[in-house]
Amino acid sequence: MKRESRPHWSYSAINQFLRCPLQYYFQRILKLPQPSISSGLVLGSAVHGALAVYHRYLMEGQDPVEQQVRQEFLETWVSKTEEQTVEYKANESPKELMDQGLALLQLYMKQPPPQNVVAIEQRFLVPLHNSDGEYLETPLLAFTDLITEESDTLKVTEFKTAGRAYGDFEVETSLQATCYVNAVVEMTGTLPTVEYTVLVKTKTPKIQRLKTARTEEDLGRLGDVVQKIERAIANDVFFPIETPLNCSTCPYRQPCREWKPDVVSAIDAVDATKPMDAVNPAKAAYTLNGAKSC
Numbered sequence: 001m002k003r004e005s006r007p008h009w010s011y012s013a014i015n016q017f018l019r020c021p022l023q024y025y026f027q028r029i030l031k032l033p034q035p036s037i038s039s040g041l042v043l044g045s046a047v048h049g050a051l052a053v054y055h056r057y058l059m060e061g062q063d064p065v066e067q068q069v070r071q072e073f074l075e076t077w078v079s080k081t082e083e084q085t086v087e088y089k090a091n092e093s094p095k096e097l098m099d100q101g102l103a104l105l106q107l108y109m110k111q112p113p114p115q116n117v118v119a120i121e122q123r124f125l126v127p128l129h130n131s132d133g134e135y136l137e138t139p140l141l142a143f144t145d146l147i148t149e150e151s152d153t154l155k156v157t158e159f160k161t162a163g164r165a166y167g168d169f170e171v172e173t174s175l176q177a178t179c180y181v182n183a184v185v186e187m188t189g190t191l192p193t194v195e196y197t198v199l200v201k202t203k204t205p206k207i208q209r210l211k212t213a214r215t216e217e218d219l220g221r222l223g224d225v226v227q228k229i230e231r232a233i234a235n236d237v238f239f240p241i242e243t244p245l246n247c248s249t250c251p252y253r254q255p256c257r258e259w260k261p262d263v264v265s266a267i268d269a270v271d272a273t274k275p276m277d278a279v280n281p282a283k284a285a286y287t288l289n290g291a292k293s294c
Contacts, residue, residue: 008125008141009226011179017229018175019246022259025238026252034251036085039092042077043101044161047199048145049076050105051159052121055146059117066109073101087249104161104199108207118154119147126186130227131220138230142183147192154192156180161199171196171210178222181214191215236262 017024026032050073057064077098080086088094124142129135146157158176160166171177177194184192191214198208240256247253 006125006139008139009128010141011176014175014179014226014229017233018225020241020250021232021238022240022256023246023250023252026255029233029238032252032255034084036087036251037080037083038249039086039088039094039097040161040249042080042086043097043201045080046073046076046098047101047105047161048159049073051108051145054105054109055114055117055120058113059120064109064113066106069105069109070102073105074098077101087251100201100205101161103205104201104207107205108197108199111207114146114148114157116149117146118149119144121145122147124183124187126183128182128223128226129220130223131217133220134223136223136226136230138226140179140182142179144180144183147184150193154184154188154190156184156192156194157197158194159197159199161201163201165200165206165208166196166198166210168210171212174212175222175225177212178214178218182219182222185219 013024013028016027027034050069053072054064054069057068081094086094088097122144124144125139126142127135128138128140144156145159148155148157156177158180171194174196177196180194181192184190194212194214196208196210196212198210200206200208239261240259247256250256
């Protein structure tokens with residue numbers, strides 16, 4: 001995948017900061033290497049690659065070749081597992097996970113295929129605007145899995161692999177869908193619909209489809225959120241959000257445990273003209289670099 005040299009936002013970066021600012025700091029500011037990747041990420045990449053092959057057959061008006069779809073899945077799997085160490089969950093094996101992925105693909109290909117395919121893995125670099133209609137300096141980079149046309153309306157389909165079914169609320173509040181809608185609106189001037197197609201890797205695989213939509217108000221709110229994140233980053237506001245969901249698969253567990261915040265926070269340091277004891281009496285005995293004064 002092409003790397004974008006221009007500074008930009010993406011859904012993954014926005015979501016990462018909201019989920020855990022310190023993880024964002026380690027990965028995107030310090031650029032620490034990731035010692036491992038999760039098995040879920042490997043499975044998702046392999047499934048997405050295979051689905052892209054399947055949809056290209058449809059876009060070109062050809063009958064899909066299941067063997068080619070399967071081969072893409074296996075090649076992507078091997079490529080990802082050779083790049084980094086894969087962290088598997090307890091009682092989870094590579095073969096079991098691969099079999100689940102292939103079973104999900106087979107189930108998807110048995111369903112009625114999407115019609116009027118417009119774009120596959122489309123890349124968008126578009127502006128963001130806030131609720132006041134002001135455009136932000138840093139643009140948004142978005143990659144849509146699939147875009148089709150239904151009754152003169154564009155539909156963006158996002159594919160997910162998951163161990164459980166999604167809830168309506170997850171889809172309705174997802175900033176990912178908002179990012180996709182923003183990208184299509186900026187390119188075409190029309191609001192698309194969004195559908196989440198969830199490939200659920202339960203004992204009996206199933207396909208779940210959830211539709212959602214966004215308004216212009218939602219797009220402005222996205223810009224507002226990004227502006228607040230930019231302000232936080234500019235003021236070095238980074239801290240861990242420790243939850244089982246965040247920490248269990250985080251590749252930065254060790255540097256997180258070793259992390260210590262600055263003694264004087266960026267918020268306290270905004271007005272450097274104030275004497276230290278006026279800023280925070282509890283910190284009056286410390287210098288900015290954390291050394292105790294004599």
